[in-house]
Amino acid sequence: MSIHTESVLIVGAGQSGLAAAHAALEAGLRPVLLEAADRAAGSWPHYYDSLALFSPARYSSLPGLPFEGDPHRYPHRDEVVAYLKQYAAGLVRRGTEIRTGTRVIEATADGGHGFVVRLADGQEVTVPRLISATGSFGRPYRPALPGQESFTGQILHAADYRAPEALAGQRVIVVGAGNSAVQIAYELAEHATVTLVSRAPIRFLPQRPLGQDVHFWFRVTGFDRLPLRRADRPPTGPVLDPGRYREALRSGRLERRPMFARLDGEKAEWADGRREGVDVVLLATGYRPNLDYLAPLGALSGDGRPRQAGGLSTTHRGLGYLGLEWQRTPASNSLRGVGADARYLLRKLAPVGNQAAST
Incomplete structure (x- = not known):
């Protein structure tokens, strides 16, 4: 495999990686996507069974391919998976290379000419532009709970949850104040004894104020x-x-x-x-x-977050990010939002050097 100077290597073929590939094609570049899973659908196949989009189909498309069917419905998880696979197939027809079953181990700098990306199968790829679109599902945040070392029950994360029947008849505490916490607790309450706990009260936002979905108003008002400045970003958004x-x-x-004091x-x-x-x-x-694969590059802060502004790396020219929360x-x-970020990123992402790159 050889990577041309007009190429961009995108790690992750979920919604962010696919949006990046579309923007790269529009910019006249040659996108290559590397996806660890066996299909281009990102984390969507792994979410809980009842999950649906928070935004109607008419506001939830990636650039160039609207959702089919009723534009006012809220597509289910499996509909989104099918949509992303259809979107990926369209990109392939336009010349995008998508390699599934390809895991990236690490990325390092290549002497000022680009990035060396090492794969699990031993291959190395040198490329002048690198976009990280690996999302966050693979790194669930599991805060330490007081007394958890003595707890004899299970401690699970929403990433482990699929359907309420698996916890039927049990006493469950759901920790969180966001959409997933409330949705999971609500459906679990039909099958188990559930308490929802959070450090702050839950804030709600009506899904359809004044007869229109809230995303209609988001679009109208801009x-x-x-x-938003980093200081303006709330720790937890309202629950729709x-x-x-x-x-x-x-x-x-x-x-x-309110949050329990401890487990015992x-x-x-x-x-x-x-x-x-x-x-x-x-x-x-x-x-x-x-x-984690960017740690050897020195592109991350001490807590593993990318050093970036608006998706552009502040440590390495030619390195970009997509799909970060509040990016x-x-x-x-x-x-509904990653397409605009992808267009912005591909306009700004300059290659590291001008030499051809290869494996």
């Missing part, structure tokens, strides 16, 4: 395209509520409490001293960028 989640908490169908053996201890038996603690505590706008890590 909120989705609004650049079609009307049932807030009502479930109000009616007692779903219980929410088979029990959770609350701030008021009450102790209750718990079978499972399920962490819906989010994810962190999955970028440029509130929509940056979503289907």
Whole structure:
């Protein structure tokens, strides 16, 4: 394999990597995508069974391929997987190379001329432009819980969760205040005894204010395209509520409490001293960028986050990122927002050098 000077190597063939490839084609570049999984669908096949998009189909497409069918529906996880596979096939027809089953081990600098990308099969690829689009699903955030070393139950993450039947009849504490925490707790409550815990009260945003989906208003007001300073970014966004989640908490169908004080053996201890038996603690505590392969390059901060501004590396020319939460706008890590970020990145991403690169 040889990589031309007009090439861009994209690590990850999920929604961000596919959007990057489309933008690269539009910019006259030759995109090559490397995907560790056996298909170009990113993390979507691994999400829980009931997950659907928060935004209607009409606002949820990647550039150049609208979702088919009712534009007002909220596509299910499996619909999104099929859509991404269709999108990838279209890119291949336009000349994009997508290599599935190809895992990147590390990236290093190539003497000022580009990047050396080492693969699990022993190959090395030298390339003048490198885009990291590996998302965060592979690095779930599991905060330390007081007393967890003595806990005799299970501690799971939302990344491990598929369907409520697996936890039927158990006593479950769901930790988190975001969309996934509330959705999982809500559906689990039909099958298990559930308490939703969070350090701060849950903030709700109606899904359809004034008869229109909230994403209609995001588009009209320009909120989705609004650049925000890092200081403006909330730790947890509001939960989009079609009307049932807030009502479930109000009616007692779903219980929410402040965070427990500690775990102890088979029990959770609350701030008021009450102790209750718990079978499972399920962490819906989010994810962190999955970028370990860039550590040898020196492109990451001490906590593994990329050193970047608007998706452009601040440590290495020719290195870019896509799909980071709050990368440029509130929509940056979503289907509806990653296309705009990809166009911006490909306009700005200059190659490291002018020499041809090869394996």
